[in-house]
Amino acid sequence: MATGVENVGPRLRAARQAKGLRLEDVAAKAGMSVSTLSRLESGKRQASLELLVPLTRQLGVRIDDLVRPDADPRVRRPAVRRNGHVVAPLTLEDSPVSTYKITYPPVDELPEMRVHDGFEWLYVLSGRLRLRLGEQDIVLEPGEAAEFDTRTPHAMNADGEAPAEVLSIFNASGERMHTHAAHD
Structure with a gap:
């Protein structure tokens, strides 16, 4: 099972896009360059708490939501x-x-x-x-x-x-x- 850390970038991008926010606006409000945020979202830059905390505040998500392990999507509940x-x-x-x-x-x-x-x-x-x-x-x-x-x-x-x-x-x-x- 994947740890979830490799999906931080796509989850960041999805959270930003779900709120209809531009890369430039979120980066500026989080105190980082557009390039840094773009690299985080694409997975080309390793996520750290120093980068994630201001982003989660701007996006209204929890760090846990970004780094949660990928769960097994199969439903295994009995009839x-x-x-x-x-x-x-x-x-x-x-x-x-x-x-x-x-x-x-x-x-x-x-x-x-x-x-x-x-x-x-x-x-x-x-x-x-x-x-x-x-x-x-x-x-x-x-x-x-x-x-x-x-x-x-x-x-x-x-x-x-x-x-x-x-x-x-x-x-x-x-x-x-x-x-x-x-x-x-």
Whole structure:
């Protein structure tokens, strides 16, 4: 695994560009030459604390963000099963947004509608998903997506005889409610 130090330059450049700042402006405010900053960003100059501290102040980033080791990007969290649902995490545990592949089984009895803080975005991969949202009763086909405020009463289940596979993206409130409720 890489130590992260070799990526300081690209991370500096990305932080500067994300703020829409010019090389000349950041270098001047950090008290260094444009050439020094350019060489740091391109990896042609070794980063030191003496150079990084004023740059992090100008860019609003932490030194730890610049020198962190490169983490393994693979998601190795197990799928959880409960009541026929399969909830497979597709993001790392500490991701700011949680994404799951949820398989809804065909059921005879419709689930109870729920209300909670949060937002949900979903995309139907296969099968048909019945989304009850307030007074609406909608069937989503593969390739269709929906986005809604989860403070609106809602429930989902597979429509028909086959399971429905859905990509679901939640903010923190929605993730707690759906994924923990699905496998507690």
